[in-house]
Amino acid sequence: MKIAILGAGAFGTALAVALSVKGPVTLWGRRIGWRGENPRLPGIPLPEAVAVTDDPAAAMGCDTMLLAMPAQALGGFLAEHGPALDGKMLVSTAKGIDLRRLTGPSALIAEACPAARIAVLTGPSFAADIARGLPTALTLACADPATGQALQHALSTPVLRLYRTTDVTGAELGGALKNVIAIAAGVVIGARLGDSARAAIITRGFAEMTRLAGRLGARPETLTGLSGLGDLTLTCTSQQSRNFRFGHALGAGADFDAATTVEGVATARAVARLADRIDQDMPIAAMVARLADGLVSVDNALEHLMSRPLKEE
Ligand SMILES: NC(=O)C1=CN([C@@H]2O[C@H](COP(=O)(O)OP(=O)(O)OC[C@H]3O[C@@H](n4cnc5c(N)ncnc54)[C@H](OP(=O)(O)O)[C@@H]3O)[C@@H](O)[C@H]2O)C=CC1
Numbered sequence: 001m002k003i004a005i006l007g008a009g010a011f012g013t014a015l016a017v018a019l020s021v022k023g024p025v026t027l028w029g030r031r032i033g034w035r036g037e038n039p040r041l042p043g044i045p046l047p048e049a050v051a052v053t054d055d056p057a058a059a060m061g062c063d064t065m066l067l068a069m070p071a072q073a074l075g076g077f078l079a080e081h082g083p084a085l086d087g088k089m090l091v092s093t094a095k096g097i098d099l100r101r102l103t104g105p106s107a108l109i110a111e112a113c114p115a116a117r118i119a120v121l122t123g124p125s126f127a128a129d130i131a132r133g134l135p136t137a138l139t140l141a142c143a144d145p146a147t148g149q150a151l152q153h154a155l156s157t158p159v160l161r162l163y164r165t166t167d168v169t170g171a172e173l174g175g176a177l178k179n180v181i182a183i184a185a186g187v188v189i190g191a192r193l194g195d196s197a198r199a200a201i202i203t204r205g206f207a208e209m210t211r212l213a214g215r216l217g218a219r220p221e222t223l224t225g226l227s228g229l230g231d232l233t234l235t236c237t238s239q240q241s242r243n244f245r246f247g248h249a250l251g252a253g254a255d256f257d258a259a260t261t262v263e264g265v266a267t268a269r270a271v272a273r274l275a276d277r278i279d280q281d282m283p284i285a286a287m288v289a290r291l292a293d294g295l296v297s298v299d300n301a302l303e304h305l306m307s308r309p310l311k312e313e
Pocket residue numbers: 006007008009010011012029030031040068069070071073074076077093094095096125126127128260261263
């Protein structure tokens with residue numbers, strides 16, 4: 001397989017570094033203003049086997065493309081480049097729900113590239129960890145088992161271990177929804193509500209994730225796997241997470257750099273709309289959307305969540 005990574009942010013660059021141990025990789029970004037080391041991934045020199053380009057034509061000779069841009073950018077990217085990508089193996093790494101279509105990345109890709117073979121790469125993995133060669137386990141989701149198997153082998157390395165599933169819906173919903181819950185966990189810690197409250201948010205957040213994903217056709221075991229519980233655990237407990245840090249700043253009343261990618265904000269809004277549409281109760285996700293939009297204070301959000309009717313677990 002000839003691999004190109006489209007999107008030269010932290011994650012695309014980290015994957016390029018990791019996969020370059022197996023052969024040449026093309027890394028495409030829409031505007032490459034750096035040489036040797038990507039400022040979004042500081043301290044990681046790019047190996048020679050990574051060819052960096054801002055020319056989309058330079059990537060089109062590859063048969064396998066990893067789409068490594070934020071979920072809300074994917075629709076616009078596909079509107080421009082979809083026809084050139086159709087027929088290829090396309091692997092999305094975005095962890096979010098598109099705010100306009102209320103779908104995950106795989107449905108956006110399927111619409112723009114109907115002849116593509118589509119997969120999702122997700123799971124607990126900070127870009128910096130992958131780029132440093134630290135051991136990482138991910139989920140590769142693909143509805144077609146043969147394509148999934150081929151991609152699993154092509155994208156695994158001695159330190160990057162991919163597990164396979166055909167449950168694309170579950171894998172991408174786990175990755176998207178955990179970002180929303182990670183913001184809530186960050187709020188709890190930023191507002192000094194304590195580790196016990198964070199454990200409650202993680203657990204009840206996971207219950208919300210599982211309920212919504214189940215309604216949308218996901219398999220329960222996918223949600224308890226790397227792409228669901230695994231990534232939820234990582235993101236809710238690490239300062240490396242941008243979603244957690246954003247929530248922490250919200251909870252502490254501190255500023256946060258608006259240029260940082262925080263997938264959980266738009267996804268919380270998307271989840272709130274989706275939940276309304278299918279009449280699914282998602283109290284934590286709904287509260288994250290309202291908090292991020294400044295429609296409710298942390299104190300009021302807490303009061304609202306704590307005063308809901310008592311019920312069975
Ligand atoms: N960072 C991580 O640890 C991980 C991230 N992910 C997921 O990967 C996705 C990307 O995240 P990450 O790389 O960290 O984000 P970054 O903020 O580091 O980078 C985003 C990249 O996307 C590019 N981009 C934005 N819009 C477009 C567009 N329309 N066309 C082409 N490129 C575009 C940006 O380009 P420009 O610089 O020109 O704006 C930038 O290079 C997210 O969904 C994230 O959840 C998954 C696992 C781990």
